[in-house]
Amino acid sequence: MEQLGEILNPHFLLRNALYAGLLVGLVCPQVGIFFVLRRMILLGIALPQVSNAGIAFAFLMHTLGWHLFYHMESEKVMALSGSIVFTFIAIFTLATLERKQKGFAENRIGFTYALAGAASILFVAWNPYGQTEVLSMLKGEIISIPDIYVLSMLIIYGTIFIFLIGFHRNFILVSYDIDMATTLGKNVILWDTLLYLIIGIIISFGVMTVGPLVIFGFLLIPPMAAKMVTRGIFLFCIVSSIIGIFASFIGFYISYRFDLPTGPTDVALLCVIFVMLSLGKIFFRLKR
Helix, strand or coil: HHHHHHCCCCCCCCCHHHHHHHHHHHHHHHHHHHHHHHCCCHHHHHHHHHHHHHHHHHHHHHHHHHCCCCCCCCCCHHHHHHHHHHHHHHHHHHHHHHHHHCCCCHHHHHHHHHHHHHHHHHHHHCCCCCCCHHHHHHHHCCCCCHHHHHHHHHHHHHHHHHHHCHHHHHHHHHHHCCCHHHHCCCCHHHHHHHHHHHHHHHHHHHHHCHHHHHHHHHHHHCHHHHHCCCCCCHHHHHHHHHHHHHHHHHHHHHHHHCCCHHHHHHHHHHHHHHHHHHHHHHHHHHHH
């Protein structure tokens, strides 16, 4: 309980890590529900890896002298630029091929994941000066988040969260039933494009802040767990974020209490929640 009191203290030294984790736990599941509704879960694995490759590529180009920003500019700005460019190119390419139904989606996403993973490692290996910095950023130093970055995260994630809530019906409609959305006069291409932009920003910014593993975990596992125990879109969305926030706070407490890395602890706790809900669902089915 002593550690819990320290965490809840507004002057807690690691409060930025806690706040960032809670933001990820609240907002990422609201984006992840669209991966689940569209049955594009594999895309949630591939895109953080693509974002990784963008960060590593930006650092490599910066080291070699091909850059838009001076060396004194923030590394975060440079990395964010690479992450956004790579993520947007990947997501719109995959979305275009999906719309044209070229080949199998699983093959395309698997290829993208493998290519991005290999490229990330090669970009880091070719960077003679920035390996430590790049690897640190790719791992997600969730403990050492500065105030300005938490504020930026609050503004970006908060704006996206409000936008998603405000236009929730349209995003759900184009994700769940495109034919009905077209019949009702919705501009499917416009809403699809907006959704892909939101996904790209959430992943690009999140990967830089907390790392690809954490973003992948909070994008997909809370919605997958919530879908098993809820009926109806409204409850599905609410429970997804509740699971995300719960895992983020309890995961942070466990990592602080037992001196464990925060990101992997959060994701491991999400997996435990998912398994427990799965077992609970099986148990209730057997009792009937």
